[in-house]
Amino acid sequence: MAAGDSPMLQFEVKPLVELKLGGLDASLTNSGAWMIAAVIAITLFLTLGVRSRSMVPGRWQSMAEMAYEFIADMLKETVGAQGRKYFPFVFSLFMFILVCNLFGMLPYSFTVTSHIAVTGALALMVFVIVTAVALATHGLHFLSFFVPKGVPLPMLFLVVPIEVLSYFMRPISHSVRLFANMTAGHTMLKVFGGFVVQMGVFGVLPFILIVALTGLEIAIAGLQAYVFTILTCLYINDAVHLEH
Amino acid sequence: MPQFDITSFLPQLIWLGITFVVLYLLMWRVALPRITDVLETRSERIASDLDKAAELKAQADSVLTEYEAALAEARTRAKATLAEVTAAAAAAADARNVEVTDRLNKEAEAAAQRIAEAKTQAMAEVRDVAVELAQASVVKLIGREVAADQVAGAVDTAMKEAS
Known part of the structure; x- marks a missing residue:
């Protein structure tokens, strides 16, 4: 396989416009361009969708309302009424990941969420916000979160470090899950795509497989956006209610 | 990577x-x-539509109640009128009955009186004939006349015995 056909090539971040920000590399890359595209697409999808403000919504308006109600209901079910003020944040997070995942399925596109830098930053942002919310709501009482109720004292020496560790592992599992799913899926598609070309007439077999896998990948794009968002909701719930 | x-x-x-x-x-x-605005407007609209529907239903119910009350009243009134008319008709029939009975009784009495008069008269005539006949018979039997008073007395006695 030639270097140009590497299945990893699709993940390359290429600068489109070289920019320097106080000596730092702030170039607009293909990644940044797709982020901008996602923001524009989400905003247009929602604002143009409800433009007519119909009493009986059309298809487009229904989709916009469905996205809204999906996240609103998720937040209400996991966090309750206090979750309402985090709605714009959770909604932005879900739509950003979902649209970046789906844009990654377009041919010749770039999958923003296949980079650990991006998923890691998003997960770390969630972690920082959730911890800040917990500290602001409960003060030092927040530390009781690491001390489960009903555990005998000797066991606490074992349980508390585990709880603390698992708390700090959150952003890692949160980000790696999304990054690994996206990277693995796209790599697999590329590898099978290579087989189609290499196998000539028999390439029809991997081709059929790739069609099925593309469907699967689209499902995973939605599912991983959902998983990332519902975990965020659960973390917010922990921060607001301090319960396991 | x-x-x-x-x-x-x-x-x-x-x-x-x-x-x-x-x-x-x-x-x-x-x-x-x-989107919040659109959804809230819709849910408000639906709520107000439901309210309006409930209001209209209440109105329809009250109209129905009124109608039923009117119907019941009309029925009661009709019943009362019917009873009144029936009573009046019965009273009129009774009065007529009494009147007719009275007249018939009077006529019957009058007829009985006439019959009695006719009977008395007939009896008197029968007596006169009997007296005359007895007088004539006596003349034929004994060849002489008997006083009319005597004959009449004998006839009366005989008639009394016969009756």
Whole structure:
């Protein structure tokens, strides 16, 4: 396989416009361009969708309302009424990941969420916000979160470090899950795509497989956006209610 | 893997920061309030429509109740009128009955009186004939006349015995 056909090539971040920000590399890359595209697409999808403000919504308006109600209901079910003020944040997070995942399925596109830098930053942002919310709501009482109720004292020496560790592992599992799913899926598609070309007439077999896998990948794009968002909701719930 | 190329991190993170903050502001300030507005307007509209429907139903119910009351009243009145008319008719029939009975009784009495008179008269005539006959018979039998008073007395006695 030639270097140009590497299945990893699709993940390359290429600068489109070289920019320097106080000596730092702030170039607009293909990644940044797709982020901008996602923001524009989400905003247009929602604002143009409800433009007519119909009493009986059309298809487009229904989709916009469905996205809204999906996240609103998720937040209400996991966090309750206090979750309402985090709605714009959770909604932005879900739509950003979902649209970046789906844009990654377009041919010749770039999958923003296949980079650990991006998923890691998003997960770390969630972690920082959730911890800040917990500290602001409960003060030092927040530390009781690491001390489960009903555990005998000797066991606490074992349980508390585990709880603390698992708390700090959150952003890692949160980000790696999304990054690994996206990277693995796209790599697999590329590898099978290579087989189609290499196998000539028999390439029809991997081709059929790739069609099925593309469907699967689209499902995973939605599912991983959902998983990332519902975990965020659960973390917010922990921060607001301090319960396991 | 290009994902672990540290030099690519900074531009990604900078643009992620910019785009995500812009997206958050757009969602928070523009898109979500619009959808909230649309959904709230709709739920308010539905609630007000339901209220209106309930109100109309209450109105229909009250009209129905009124109608039923009117119907019941009309029925009661009709019954009363019917009873009144029936009573009046019965009274009239009774009065007529009494009147007719009275007249018939009077006529019957008058007829009985006439019959009695006719009977008396007939009896008197029978007596006269009997007296004359007896007188004539006596003349024929004994060849001489008997006093009319005597004959009459004998006839009366005989008639009394016969009757």
